[in-house]
Amino acid sequence: MGLLDPPRLRASEGKDRHATWLELFFDLVFVVAIAEVGTVLLRDVTWTGVARFSLLFVSVWWAWVDATLYADRFDTDDLGYRLVTLLEMLTVAALAASVHGAFGSTGKAFSLAYVVVRGVLILRHWRAWRHIDIARPLMGRMMLSTSSGAAFWLVAAFVGSSLRPWLWLTGVLVTFVIAHLPSTRRLYTTVPLSASHLPERFGLLTIIVLGEGVTAVVAGLAERDWQAASTFTAAFGVVTTFAIWWVYFENTNKTLLAQIETVAERSWLRPAWLYSHLALLMSLTAFGVAVELAILTGLRHASGTAERVLLIGSMVVALGALTAIAIVPGSRRHMVLQTRTLLVAVAAVLLAGAATFPFSPVFATGTIALVAVALVIVDLASHRDAGLS
Numbered sequence: 001m002g003l004l005d006p007p008r009l010r011a012s013e014g015k016d017r018h019a020t021w022l023e024l025f026f027d028l029v030f031v032v033a034i035a036e037v038g039t040v041l042l043r044d045v046t047w048t049g050v051a052r053f054s055l056l057f058v059s060v061w062w063a064w065v066d067a068t069l070y071a072d073r074f075d076t077d078d079l080g081y082r083l084v085t086l087l088e089m090l091t092v093a094a095l096a097a098s099v100h101g102a103f104g105s106t107g108k109a110f111s112l113a114y115v116v117v118r119g120v121l122i123l124r125h126w127r128a129w130r131h132i133d134i135a136r137p138l139m140g141r142m143m144l145s146t147s148s149g150a151a152f153w154l155v156a157a158f159v160g161s162s163l164r165p166w167l168w169l170t171g172v173l174v175t176f177v178i179a180h181l182p183s184t185r186r187l188y189t190t191v192p193l194s195a196s197h198l199p200e201r202f203g204l205l206t207i208i209v210l211g212e213g214v215t216a217v218v219a220g221l222a223e224r225d226w227q228a229a230s231t232f233t234a235a236f237g238v239v240t241t242f243a244i245w246w247v248y249f250e251n252t253n254k255t256l257l258a259q260i261e262t263v264a265e266r267s268w269l270r271p272a273w274l275y276s277h278l279a280l281l282m283s284l285t286a287f288g289v290a291v292e293l294a295i296l297t298g299l300r301h302a303s304g305t306a307e308r309v310l311l312i313g314s315m316v317v318a319l320g321a322l323t324a325i326a327i328v329p330g331s332r333r334h335m336v337l338q339t340r341t342l343l344v345a346v347a348a349v350l351l352a353g354a355a356t357f358p359f360s361p362v363f364a365t366g367t368i369a370l371v372a373v374a375l376v377i378v379d380l381a382s383h384r385d386a387g388l389s
Contacts, residue, residue, distance in 0.1 A: 005081075006131040007074035007124075010194060017197035019204055020077060022085060023068075029089045030064045031208045033096035034285060038212070040099065041289045045306045050286075052103055055165060057282045058172060060095070063117050064205065065274065066146065070121065072198050073135075073191055074128050084120060091116040107164050111157035118150040138187040141178065149175030180271065188270065202277050206248060209281045213241045213288035220295030229362050230295045236365035237291035240315070243372030244284065247322055247379050272324065280321035286314035294361035308364070312349055315368050319345050319375070326379075345371045 010017065037060060041053040067088065075081065094113040098106035122143055129139035152171030156164045178184065217237045224230045290311035297307070348371045 005076040005078040007076060007128045007135075009132060009135070009191065010073060010075060010197075017194050019197070019200055020075070022077065022082060023071060023075075023201065024204065026067070026085060026089060027064075027205055027208060029092045029096070030060065030205075031212065033060045033092055033099065034209065034281075035212055035215075036096045036099040038216070038285050038289050040102070041286060041310075042292065045289075045293065045310055047306075050310070052165070053286070054282065055169060055172070056099060056102060057285065058278065059114065059168065061278055061281065062172065062175070063092070063114070063121075066121050066142075068198070068201050069193070070124050070128070072194050072201065074124070074132070084124065088117060088120045091120065103165060104161055107161050108157045111153050111164065111168070115150050115154045115157070118146050118153070122146050122150075132191075135191045138184075138191050141184050141187060145175050145178035145184075148178060203249065206277070206281065206284075207245065209284050210241050210245050213284055213291070214238055216288035216292040217241075217295070220292035224295055233291065233295050233361045233365050236362070236369040237288075237294075239369040240287075240365070240372045241284075243369070243376050244318065244322065246376045247372075248280075248325065250379055276321045276324040279317055280325065283314045283317035283321060286310060287318060290314055291365060294365060311361075311364060311368075315349050315371075316346050319349065319371075322375075345375055348374075 034057070037053060037056045040056060041049055043049070044052070091113050095110060095117060098110040098113060100106065102110040125139045125143045125146065128135050129143065132139075149171040152167045152174065156167035156171070159167065214237075217234045221230060221234045290307060293307050294311060349368055
């Protein structure tokens with residue numbers, strides 16, 4: 001390990017890479033932040049609560065993605081890189097600590113912590129811009145994108161709580177638009193990503209979020225007596241999580257990023273793959289919250305309708321995202337099969353929400369678990385038919 005090594009293009013080294021111990025440690029801090037975001041939804045299962053949860057989740061997830069993309073391209077793991085990562089972890093911890101009151105008393109702290117997180121990323125991009133000639137156009141655009149969005153978050157720290165979320169949303173949208181301009185997308189191929197490292201990084205975050213879903217189930221069961229309804233609801237939630245894990249990792253394709261980087265006419269693959277993960281992780285977090293609420297309340301009190309929509313809707317979105325991730329790099333035949341399977345799965349999950357009244361959490365979670373297991377069976381069959389097993 002050097003003291004202060006300049007950034008270098010990692011993909012040009014031509015060898016497989018795996019997540020470092022620092023990256024794994026780094027993920028844990030973000031997972032804490034995601035867990036705290038989940039509590040925002042747990043306390044407010046309304047359309048407003050869902051909107052707030054979504055805004056916070058997208059913001060935190062995007063910060064993780066940008067840090068991960070930088071590390072994938074330029075990680076040096078020297079002393080300077082580790083110290084900057086420590087600073088980033090400290091600010092993400094502050095971010096997580098202020099999530100609970102982000103729309104009220106701790107909104108200013110949340111805004112400022114997010115600004116520092118983005119400032120660390122700008123510093124990293126500047127170092128890559130300074131040391132790597134071929135990366136300068138892309139790093140310049142990334143600095144513009146990140147700093148433009150962060151400016152709105154900085155202003156948000158000093159305005160009233162009613163205006164603050166709109167400035168956050170504007171900052172996110174500005175960052176998104178600049179990062180996805182056609183002129184920006186053309187620059188991505190000049191600084192390639194690692195075909196082995198990046199899928200592993202996203203897979204690691206996915207498996208940790210799946211673990212958070214199990215944690216939510218355990219938390220709900222721990223607060224209830226072990227009655228038949230709560231026990232079966234918890235068991236079905238864990239079975240569903242296991243099935244999602246199975247289907248996701250059976251379809252993880254390490255050649256995906258190679259396809260994305262080399263096939264210019266399929267430039268939509270990169271954002272499709274990235275944002276399918278956003279939808280998957282957000283919906284899995286929401287599903288964990290919904291199962292916990294189903295265990296705690298049975299969805300039988302006055303607000304049961306909103307919780308029912310959350311339980312069914314989150315799984316429908318998760319199934320769609322899971323299918324998108326699987327078919328992005330696949331053949332046309334595999335895409336048709338996965339799409340047909342998705343339609344059947346979505347219909348079955350919707351049936352779980354409409355078939356009984358008053359709503360039965362055991363029936364709903366049981367149907368969802370059955371659908372998830374059926375997807376595993378179909379996935380195994382499709383791999384065998386395609387000669388992939």
